[in-house]
Each structure stands twice: as C-alpha cells, then as structure tokens.
Amino acid sequence: MLTADLLRMAALGLLGAPLLGAAALWLLPGGDRGQALRAPVTLAALALLAAGLLAALVVAAAGPPRSVEVPFALEAARWPAASMAWSLAPAALALLFVAIGLRARSRSLVALALLQAAPALPAAVRDLAESAPPASAGSSLLLDPLAVVLLVVSVGVGGLIVLFSLGYQPKHLRGAGHDPAGTSRFLAWLLVFLAAMHLLVLADDLRLLAVGWELTTLCSYVLIGFDGDERARTAAERALAYNLFGGAALALGLLLAGPHATLSGLLTRPEAAMLPAVLGAMAVAAATKSALAPFHPWLLGAMVAAAPVSALLHASTMVKAGSYLLLRLSPAMGAGLGLAVAVLGAFSFAMAALLALRERDLKRVLALSTVASLGLLAVAAGLGSPVALAAGVLLLVFHAAAKGLAFLVVGASEQVTGTRDLEALVGLARARPWLAAPLLLAAAAMALPPFAIAGAKWALLLAGGGKVPVVLLLAVGAAANVGLWTTVVGRMIVRRPVVLALSGRVGGWERAAIASLAIGTASGLILAAPLAGAVGDPAALVAFGHTVPLGDGWDLQALGGAFPVAPLALVVVALGAVAVALTRRLSVSPQPYLGGTNLAAGPEPVFHGALGGPRLAASGGFYWGGALPDVRGPMGLRRFVLVGGWLGVAAVALAAALGAAGGA
C-alpha cells in the first residue's frame, strides 16, 4: 500500500510537477513582479520533481531489481476515454507537425510530417476500433532500474540546467535583443521537455511512449528556435525535419506492433513474426533521435541555440531518449539487427570524433563528441549482452554529467569572453583558471582512465570481442576521442601573455549549477564501479534475466579482464599531488626559445623580426586540415560519413526485414 502511494507520488512529481510549473511560469505576470516570482516558482517545480524522483528511488531501492507497475491517473486500461485520448494523441501530434510545416511554409517539413501521419493515423483508427484492452493489460507505466537511471539523469542534470538558465537566459535574451521577460516562457518549455522525457522513460504502453517521443521533438523545435532569428529558425526546422523522419519510423513500428502493444510485451514475445520489423523501425527512430550518422546534422545545427538548450539536448534529454530506447530493446534485437546497430554506432563513434578533430568552434567540437558518445551507447545496445548493457548505463550517466558540465561552461565562458572559437580562447585556463577548470575536468572525464567513461569504453572494447568491424571502429574512435579532447585542453592551457578581453562575471545560479555538475563528474573517478554495481548490473539483470556483474566492489570486471578503478584512482590522485607539490615553488626561466632572438627576458614571445622591430611569435592550433580524405580523395569526409551512415541504416533495415521474413 505504501509502495503504491509512493509510486503515485513519483508519477505525480515526475510528470505532473513540471507541467504544473510550466503552466505557472507561463501565466506569470509581466514586469518586475513576474520576474521576482520566476525563481521561486521554478525552484518549487524542481523541488516537487526531486520529491517525485526520491519516491521512485525509495521504491526501487526497497526490493530486488525488478520492474514495478506505476499507478497512473490517466490509465488507458481503466478509462475508455483516456484510452481513446492516448490512441489519438500520436496522430494529433503528427497533424500538429503538419500545421507547423504549413506555417513555416516548408514543403519538406509538410511532406515529412505527412510521412509520419501516414502510419500514425491508421494506427489511431485501429486502436480506437479495438477499444477494449485485453484483460491481462497491466499499468501503462513501468518503473525498472533502467528507467530509474534515466530519471536520475533527467532530473539531476536537467534540473541543474534549469537552475543555470535562471541566471543565464535573461542575459542571453538581452544580448540577442529580446525582452528578458521571455525567460519565464523559456523555463516553461524546459520543464515540459523534462515531463515529456519522464513520460517516455516510464511508458510501457507504446502509445504513451510515442506521445513522450513526439513531445520531445516538439520541445526541441521550440527551444532551438527560441531566439527567433533566421539562423535559429533554420536550425529548428532542420532538427524538426530529421526528427519527423524518426517519428515516422516510430509510428511505423507502432502500426506493426498491433493494438495495445507494450514494450514489455514486445520484449517477452521473441517468437512474434513482426517483432524484428518493429524493432528495426524503432532502432531507426532511435538513431535519428540520438543523432547517429547519417542523422547527426540536426544536432550540429542545434548548436545555434542558447547554452542550456544545447546542454539539455545533449546531456540529459532528447538524444538520450534514443539511447534509452536502444538499450531497452537490446535484449530482443538478436544477432543480425544487433550487429547492424553496433556497426552503425561504432561508425558514428569513430567518424564523429574524426570530424571533431577538424573543428575549432568549441560548441561544434562538443556536439560531435556527443554524437561519438551516442554512437558508443548504440554499440552498447547492439552488442546485446548484460555486460555491454551495464557499461552502456555507466556511460550514459557519466556522459550526461560531463557533457552537461562542458556545455554550461562553454555557455558561461561565451558570456564572459564573447566567443567560443577555440583559437580565441587560447590561454583561458591561465587567464580564468576557475572558469576553465570545470571544462578541463569534463575533458579528463571524457577521455582519460580511470574515469568511469574510460571504464565503460574498456568494457565495450572487450565485449566487442570477435566482431572485427566493430572493434576496429571502436579502436580508431577511442584514439580520435582522446585526440580531440587533448586538442581542446592543449589550446586552453597555452601560456599566452595576450589577455582575452573578458567582461563581466559568471552569475550565482550558473556557478551553483556548474559546481554541482563538476562534483558529479569528478565522482566518476571513484564511483564508477559502485555505480555499475548499483544501477548498471540491476538494469542488465532486469533486461536479460541474468547478468555477469560489471561492478566488482570498487573495481570493474568484464569478460576475464579487470579494471582496477580504485587503485588507479589512488595512483592518479597521488601523482597529481606529487606533481603539484614538486612544482609549486619551482623556479622557472620563463623565456621561451625563439632561436636566440628574444627581445625581452620575460615570458613574452617577442623577437627581433627579419626587417627589424619587434614581432610577436604566435602559433595557431592544429586542426588536421587535409589529414582525412577531404582534400585528397574523391569523397570528402563529411560526405563519407553521410554515405556510410545511410549504408548503416540500410543494414539495420535489411537485418530487420530478413528477421521478419525468417520469422514469418
């Protein structure tokens, strides 16, 4: 009974609170009073959200890893009206997208929205005709360890991003020439986004899943285009177009799955003839949402949006929805489809990292690095083993923290420095150590052992095992990822006497959010294994029915290998302490070597020029121009990634079709 109450509270807090908060923010009066009320209302919504999460966590922690039915006010199985509404909602959203396309006067948007409506409308009609749900129908919402992980990430990281926006967005709107009062509307959309994400994560009924899915598409469209200028509108429409394609795939999956289909039902009926086709359609939908190649351009375009939007899209919601769905389907994929998904993911992992090596816009570097990480998550799902799933969960959690942190720092630093060009930010770590330090931390967490992400990469390399193409791409991608973060950090730490033009300081809300995420990211150094044991292995256990634990006390273990996280963390910390202690009072001779022609004795790299007079020695960064086939080959790397990605998608479709043909 108590459990049921807690679950009701969780559903209310996770789904209701953000919607309520959004409505309140929307209705806030303009002027000073509205502005004064903005922070309390937002904080109240976040507090309710946290309470809901806490209730869910209490239930999840109370028993063995399992899947629990969540009582839900709008239960389709109990209310014929609710059932009708849920059946109609995906089709209604598809029609809404048609209207958006018409309003934007974009033929391609209308066409794609119609493409989505084409399977969504018949599915709605069919569901309405089959109004009586089967007697065995359970709750529409399920809470299991994987859902808990996603909820923690969404509420934790997403909540901090909302906090960050409280301070950031008014300044951003003022900078863009808008009324800062728009912040309330902005926050309202962020909260709706979180609610949509929670619905999607908790949904077992496929109709609810589709509603959550399409709502995240809608929210991302609104938020990317929030600034309202030409660039923002174009980027928003592009994001919408890609996600409509994914939505069409999902709607097709829904149509094929039959009436009253549930995720848990799909996963426990491996003999169903249409199952491979449904899974294939869902995998394609997940790939678009996760911005895997060839669908990555929408996420790159979305970079024009404000920093909190980027952080939300990349770290805790939206793209993670795709990864979530893939991980959810992982046990049912089977060898063929699983391999296709793993190859598509590994391809995205390697190629996005190679593309990122050539970028000097910091936000684009981060965006491509996100695509790479999402590729790795797809590999975790495609490999289809408990250990890979557990590693995927670990990766998902710490990627959310580290990437959210990186985006917030880049946003805050953009407001202080006025740029996000890596070459203009050279030496930032020297000029503003406390601003750059969290970014350096995020880079270390993304690239270096023994941080948790390296642990997950290690497990996936081992789990890739004999799948040679996957392992080859993973190895190349791992190196390119390390390379791209080394490039970023290498430019940040250059001792350059030319000081950046810095103006203003980072606000209190921003600092609080950045500090919290930094602590979460840093905990990856020690908490990798306990977390793998606490959430990764239970998720794998519930998904597969059996598991081989990845977390082993304070260390990780997988497939006959062992990653001694705790001892290595001690070594790294000790090493850092020794390095600091030995160099703190070191006397240096700061004059750089300039071929013996320095003008001054200090650190300034000024030398006697060939024509007399002082000249400044400065070096630009190295961005791998022409390294990769762009300049030399017949096909540029960009095009190569698109073509390869489409081939990967075709392989997914083929594997699904073959599976369906074999089943039938």
Place this chain on the structure above:
Amino acid sequence: VIVQMVLVVAAAILALAAPLGVGIALGLDRQATAAVQRRIGPPLLQPWYDLTKLAAKVGRPADRLLAGLVLAQLGLSVAALVLFATGGDLVVAVLLLGAGHVMFVLAAASVESPYAQLGASRELVLLVAREPLLLLVALAYGQAAGSTLVGEIVAAGPYLLELPTLGVTCAVLLGIALRKSPWDIATSHHGHQELVKGSTTEMAGRWLAAAELGHWYDVAFVVAVIFLAAGSAMVLGLLLAGLAWAAALLLDNAVPRATWHGALGMAWGIGGAGAALALLMASLGGGGLLP
C-alpha cells in the same frame, strides 16, 4: 599467497628497472645505426650518460604547469608498465600509457613557443596513430588467450602461429615508440633536420630527464607487448623483440621521414591491416573472451 605477493613485488621492481635495459638497447641501436652508416658511433652507454647528465643539471623549465605535466607523464607511463608486469589488464595498461602520452602532448603545448607548439601537434598525430594499434594488439592477444589479463595471456602463449600478422603491427608500434622514420615527425636525433625534438624545447635539466625517462618506460612497454607473443618463452621473446627492433632500424635507414599524413596513413594502413587480420584469425580460431 606469500609466494604470489613476492612474485608481484619482484615483477613491479623489474618493471621499475626496465629503463636500464632500454638505455642499453638504445645504445646498441645507435651503434648499429653508426655501423650501417659507416661511422664509429657513441659508446654503448651514451644514452645513460646523457640521461644522468641531464638529471644532474639545475632544472629550470620554462613553466610550472609544464613541469607538472612532465611528471604526470612519467608517473602514468610507470603505472602502465607496473600494471603490465604485475599481470594486470593489458587494455587498461594501454589506456594508461595513452594517458601518459596525452600528458606529454599537453606539456609540450603549454608554452607559447613555435617549436614546442609544432612539436606538440606532431606528437598528437603520433598519439592518434598508435593508440588504436596498441588497443587492437591487446584485444587480439585477449581474443586468442580468452582473457585480457597479462598473466593469462602469458600462460596461453606463444602466439607466433596463431597471430602471425601481429608481428607487423608490433614492428610499426616499436618504430613509432622509438620515433624512427617514417614516424620521426615529432622528434629527430639528427641536427640537420628541420625540427629537432620540438616537443621538448621548453623542458630543461631534470625535467627533460624525466620526460626522457618517461619515454623509455613507454618503449619498455611496447617491447613488453612484443614479448607477450612468445608467451612464457623468454628467450623467444628476446628474439622477437630483437627482430622487431631490427625491422624498425632497417625501416629507419631505408625510408625517409614521412609527412604527417604519410605517418598516420602508414601506421593505420600497415599496422591496422596486421592487427585486423590477427583479430580475424583469433576470432575464427574459436577463441574469444569468456562471457
């Protein structure tokens, strides 16, 4: 248990002492090169003389952060080799070695000097060139042995017949570790070339010695990876390492310095092909990591 602990400690000490061997091997290398080029060459212990002389000098690097990063590089390289020698996970050891390499690139990149910056970017190319190869070699051993733990890999060896193409990858890796041409883009021992060790330009005295020592540990790691092909047959391992070194030396004297495109392409093309074939053979051979 006590015997095991003693063995582990002995292995760790052996790993710490690895530079002794690397110093002599480098001396041999220089003498052999001199012989090929019909010069007299330096004495056998010249690398040691150089290192100890550097270490004894007053150390005044150009920057504190640089000095700290050099220490981090040394420490991580040592940690990688110790993890290897004590029978730890080979893939983890490779990742640690890569982290050490990252620290070195950052150390070189931390001072605004054109030479150091150029050296740093070239080191980065080598980092990206060799990291996948090391990972693939480790995974190929793991596939063949059924575990990525060095202890298990040693026990299940030798792999000469099982993974013959891995030798090609190992020779490429040694060539890169020794910065021999065509992979000497980031460094060079020859004064007439356009950039001599740009990456170490701003290091000095004992800090330069520390960077060099870290590099020796790095070389020792690659040699140890080659030893693995012999399983527990140490003599065979020595022979293989000698062969790989000879191949690298031959290549060094036969092939000019590549552009960095070429260095990357050759590393990934030649080394990657060898590793991919080895992986394929390991997985066809019915091996594989135990679930």
